[in-house]
Amino acid sequence: MNFYTVRDLRTHPREVWDKLDKTREVIITNNGKPTALMIKIDDENLEEVLAAVRQSVAMRAVNKLRLSSIRNGRSEMVAEEIDAEIYKVRREKKNEKSST
Numbered sequence: 001m002n003f004y005t006v007r008d009l010r011t012h013p014r015e016v017w018d019k020l021d022k023t024r025e026v027i028i029t030n031n032g033k034p035t036a037l038m039i040k041i042d043d044e045n046l047e048e049v050l051a052a053v054r055q056s057v058a059m060r061a062v063n064k065l066r067l068s069s070i071r072n073g074r075s076e077m078v079a080e081e082i083d084a085e086i087y088k089v090r091r092e093k094k095n096e097k098s099s100t
Helices: 006-011 013-023 046-071 079-099
Strands: 003-005 025-030 033-039
Touching: 003 006, 003 013, 006 013, 006 025, 013 025, 046 079
Parallel strands: 003 025
Antiparallel strands: 025 033
């Protein structure tokens, strides 16, 4: 994997873009922690890549819910709890978008 800092992206953008062209993915770090994944896309695969990323994010959220449920001693969640968690995540995403 190829890691670049936020500073690298700002001070040496050509190097980052060249590496992205070659490897098709680059990880951006901030304060030593991975914060973003850059994926090479083009006009032909934009929708496909975006759908795959969204599906992956949703699956991670479901797995997180399952682990939380197991840790709390419950084997499964009821529909109301799932809806509440979905609402919470959507609200957080909306707040993130409005703060940027």
